[in-house]
Amino acid sequence: MIQPEILCQSPIFRGISPNDLQELFRQIHYQVKTYQKNDLITMAGDVCDRLLIIQEGSVKAEMTDYSGKTIKIEDMAAPWPLATAFLFGKENRFPVTVSATSDVEMVSIPKPEFVKMLQLNALILNNYLNTISSRAQFLSQKLKFLSFKTIKQKIAHYLLEKAGDRLQTVEVQQSQGQLAEMFGVTRPSLARTLGEMVQEGLIETDRRFIKILDKNRMNQLLMG
Amino acid sequence: MIQPEILCQSPIFRGISPNDLQELFRQIHYQVKTYQKNDLITMAGDVCDRLLIIQEGSVKAEMTDYSGKTIKIEDMAAPWPLATAFLFGKENRFPVTVSATSDVEMVSIPKPEFVKMLQLNALILNNYLNTISSRAQFLSQKLKFLSFKTIKQKIAHYLLEKAGDRLQTVEVQQSQGQLAEMFGVTRPSLARTLGEMVQEGLIETDRRFIKILDKNRMNQLLMG
DNA sequence: TTTGTAATGTAACGAATGTTACAAACTGAA
DNA sequence: TTCAGTTTGTAACATTCGTTACATTACAAA
Numbered sequence: 006m007i008q009p010e011i012l013c014q015s016p017i018f019r020g021i022s023p024n025d026l027q028e029l030f031r032q033i034h035y036q037v038k039t040y041q042k043n044d045l046i047t048m049a050g051d052v053c054d055r056l057l058i059i060q061e062g063s064v065k066a067e068m069t070d071y072s073g074k075t076i077k078i079e080d081m082a083a084p085w086p087l088a089t090a091f092l093f094g095k096e097n098r099f100p101v102t103v104s105a106t107s108d109v110e111m112v113s114i115p116k117p118e119f120v121k122m123l124q125l126n127a128l129i130l131n132n133y134l135n136t137i138s139s140r141a142q143f144l145s146q147k148l149k150f151l152s153f154k155t156i157k158q159k160i161a162h163y164l165l166e167k168a169g170d171r172l173q174t175v176e177v178q179q180s181q182g183q184l185a186e187m188f189g190v191t192r193p194s195l196a197r198t199l200g201e202m203v204q205e206g207l208i209e210t211d212r213r214f215i216k217i218l219d220k221n222r223m224n225q226l227l228m229g
Numbered sequence: 230m231i232q233p234e235i236l237c238q239s240p241i242f243r244g245i246s247p248n249d250l251q252e253l254f255r256q257i258h259y260q261v262k263t264y265q266k267n268d269l270i271t272m273a274g275d276v277c278d279r280l281l282i283i284q285e286g287s288v289k290a291e292m293t294d295y296s297g298k299t300i301k302i303e304d305m306a307a308p309w310p311l312a313t314a315f316l317f318g319k320e321n322r323f324p325v326t327v328s329a330t331s332d333v334e335m336v337s338i339p340k341p342e343f344v345k346m347l348q349l350n351a352l353i354l355n356n357y358l359n360t361i362s363s364r365a366q367f368l369s370q371k372l373k374f375l376s377f378k379t380i381k382q383k384i385a386h387y388l389l390e391k392a393g394d395r396l397q398t399v400e401v402q403q404s405q406g407q408l409a410e411m412f413g414v415t416r417p418s419l420a421r422t423l424g425e426m427v428q429e430g431l432i433e434t435d436r437r438f439i440k441i442l443d444k445n446r447m448n449q450l451l452m453g
Numbered sequence: 454t455t456t457g458t459a460a461t462g463t464a465a466c467g468a469a470t471g472t473t474a475c476a477a478a479c480t481g482a483a
Numbered sequence: 484t485t486c487a488g489t490t491t492g493t494a495a496c497a498t499t500c501g502t503t504a505c506a507t508t509a510c511a512a513a
Contacts, residue, residue: 090369093355094362120355124348131317131344137361138318144368145314151375155499181461194500196462212461212509379469405491418470420492436479436491 006037007112008060015058015084017132029126033118040105047087049102056119057087062109066101080106089136092116151189153227156198159188161223164208164215174216230261231336232284239282239308241356253350257342264329271311273326280343281311286333290325304330313360316340375413377451380422383412385447388432388439398440 007030009023018026037060040046047057049069063082067075078101081087091097114122123130153159163184167175177184185195202208207223209216217223231254233247242250261284264270271281273293287306291299302325305311315321338346347354377383387408391399401408409419426432431447433440441447 090362090365092362093358094366095359096363096366120351123354124351127344127348130347130354134317134358134361135319137358137365138314138316139320141314141361141365141368142318142320144365144372148368148372148375151372180459182459191501192461193463193502197464197500200462381469404489406489415471416491417472417493421470421494424492 036113040109044105046103047099053091053097056114058112059083060110062107161226260337264333268329270327277315277321280338282336283307284334286331385450
């Protein structure tokens with residue numbers, strides 16, 4: 006029923022041979038459920054007490070707002086695991102409604118069985134811990150970035166991070182537009198702020214190359 | 230050397246009896262290190278390849294900015310674990326410099342040994358997974374909150390979340406000032422916006438009680 | 454070279470929010 | 484009650500940023 010060659014491509018089972026994976030699944034209880042296109046797989050608010058991995062097909066995650074309208078959040082396809090961040094932790098309910106966008110095969114492992122799996126295989130344990138930890142780290146970085154209120158601060162943080170120790174010209178790979186989107190601001194606002202920083206003697210710009218002229222004053226911007 | 234009665238208060242060892250914990254520690258390699266006040270414990274950038282738990286005393290975490298100045302981030306005391314989010318994941322380096330603010334005893338468990346521990350004891354495994362997952366969930370919530378640009382949106386989201394299904398008066402436990410801090414805005418701005426929403430017929434306010442009058446229009450605010 | 458398209462610089466205006474200041478209302482203790 | 488401290492309402496002004504529009508520059512294909 007399970008397809009080890011597919012599942013071992015999943016971030017959780019990465020590095021495990023299909024044979025070992027097959028053997029592992031023999032030691033635990035699990036289900037393989039099939040869904041047809043447009044079938045509901047989980048509802049927002051459902052308790053998340055089992056690990057779900059897409060073995061075949063693709064699904065979409067939607068969120069219902071308070072007035073009942075649905076907004077698509079994400080598309081996922083095999084061999085991806087669903088909602089790994091909500092299997093453990095305080096708030097272990099699905100935040101989204103998941104439904105099939107094609108015929109789907111889903112491997113469902115009850116939480117206690119998955120815990121057993123983690124104990125049986127150190128590689129899976131590491132993979133899973135890495136998955137959640139990386140997510141937390143990613144979110145933490147993103148949050149730190151958003152904590153800078155002004156565009157000037159965001160630019161300063163970005164450039165100082167990118168420059169590291171060296172007092173050199175930084176090459177920005179992205180266009181102004183992409184940079185603006187990353188900062189969550191509009192393109193003209195970014196351009197204006199860059200212009201202001203040039204006038205203030207903080208930086209020099211030449212197309213995609215930016216030179217930091219006054220590291221100390223840049224830092225002071227980040228303090229407020 | 231280790232003090233099981235203290236360590237089992239730690240979120241990671243919660244629910245384990247001191248005896249069981251003692252027995253567990255017998256099966257793995259670990260160190261107990263002592264530091265004097267003001268000693269450096271870890272430097273920002275150090276590879277985080279061991280779990281550190283404060284067994285006695287207190288420490289502070291500081292971050293060095295790009296110009297070399299240090300900013301205090303956090304204070305921690307026994308029996309708290311350090312940097313649980315950085316033991317696994319892609320970026321497993323300490324983001325902060327940790328130093329002792331009193332005489333400190335620190336239990337140091339190498340990562341492979343801690344993994345062994347997780348495999349030996351399902352409760353510790355659950356505790357650790359819960360710790361990281363809760364953190365990711367917390368950050369995710371915070372991030373979602375910050376994604377609302379205007380104060381009106383933040384208020385709407387907060388109230389709708391708090392109200393749930395019922396169309397009732399919501400009691401806000403916090404003062405306007407605390408609420409403002411939570412939203413990352415200033416108190417007068419929050420008060421002004423609340424006033425505007427009253428005038429627009431969206432809500433009614435009476436001290437710490439807020440009544441939602443028009444749920445649909447509140448939702449439309451969140452769409453933009 | 455010419456030409457079209459994308460990227461960039463710039464300006465004017467308006468909306469949202471911060472800043473500062475002060476008055477009114479509430480709260481709890483003397 | 485009275486009074487001090489806290490919370491809340493409100494106003495004027497400054498700042499930041501988004502919006503829109505347009506000119507300029509770079510770049511690559513014809």
